[in-house]
Amino acid sequence: MLKPLDPLLHSELRLAVISILIGVEAADFVYLKERTGATSGNLSVQIDKLSKAGYIEVEKGFVGRKPRTLCKITEIGRAAFKEYVEALKDYINM
Amino acid sequence: MLKPLDPLLHSELRLAVISILIGVEAADFVYLKERTGATSGNLSVQIDKLSKAGYIEVEKGFVGRKPRTLCKITEIGRAAFKEYVEALKDYINM
DNA sequence: TAAACAAGTTTATAATATAAACCAAATTTT
DNA sequence: AAAATTTGGTTTATATTATAAACTTGTTTA
Numbered sequence A, B: 001m002l003k004p005l006d007p008l009l010h011s012e013l014r015l016a017v018i019s020i021l022i023g024v025e026a027a028d029f030v031y032l033k034e035r036t037g038a039t040s041g042n043l044s045v046q047i048d049k050l051s052k053a054g055y056i057e058v059e060k061g062f063v064g065r066k067p068r069t070l071c072k073i074t075e076i077g078r079a080a081f082k083e084y085v086e087a088l089k090d091y092i093n094m
Numbered sequence C: 001t002a003a004a005c006a007a008g009t010t011t012a013t014a015a016t017a018t019a020a021a022c023c024a025a026a027t028t029t030t
Numbered sequence D: 001a002a003a004a005t006t007t008g009g010t011t012t013a014t015a016t017t018a019t020a021a022a023c024t025t026g027t028t029t030a
Helices: A012-022 A029-036 A040-052 A075-091 B012-022 B029-036 B040-052 B075-091
Strands: A056-063 A066-073 B056-063 B066-073
Touching: A012 A029, A012 A040, A012 A056, A012 A066, A012 A075, A012 B075, A029 A040, A029 A066, A040 A056, A040 A066, A066 A075, A075 B012, B012 B029, B012 B040, B012 B056, B012 B066, B012 B075, B029 B040, B029 B066, B040 B056, B040 B066, B066 B075
Parallel strands: none
Antiparallel strands: A056 A066, B056 B066
């Protein structure tokens, strides 16, 4: 039978965020917002969920005087993403 | 930027149903229920949504004395699935 | 110094998924 | 043959989720 899909990753915006973070060392809030086209509110909420699940690490600081929220994928996040993709393949016949 | 994912297909159960229907001529309610592990209520609702969107065709009839709900993917459904998979690939880096 | 902007967060709302409760007909059990 | 159970679903209620709108705090800019 088909494996269940990790509900944390089976969400358009969260999946987009993880997908971007997989490919880079780190990315900040502004960059993620631009790349995903999400609203700030939505992005903020989803980043929080990923962070609380331990899928990403969030570091809030300043660059000059501007606040900056830097996101980085964790090993846990990487593993979860890999598993999600594997499970998903059975759904999309790959 | 990432393409939006068809919300009708970006749902675990509906995706599972379509995924199964892609591979067969037709499948009935009981078979889909068994293959997906879904509850009757959930499956009923999701079949309805796919049907109303024109992604599948549903034929309710009897086989002998037992009711049978037969589902079949449509061309529209096939196309939507294909597009969904293409869009999804950008999310899972394929 | 007031208005506009940047970078977020919090809260409210609308949509969604899901299961629980229900129903009618057929079958099985006692 | 009446009662209980099963089959094949549908309808309704609930809990979760995604999302946007409203708000906050500090910073430029006019």
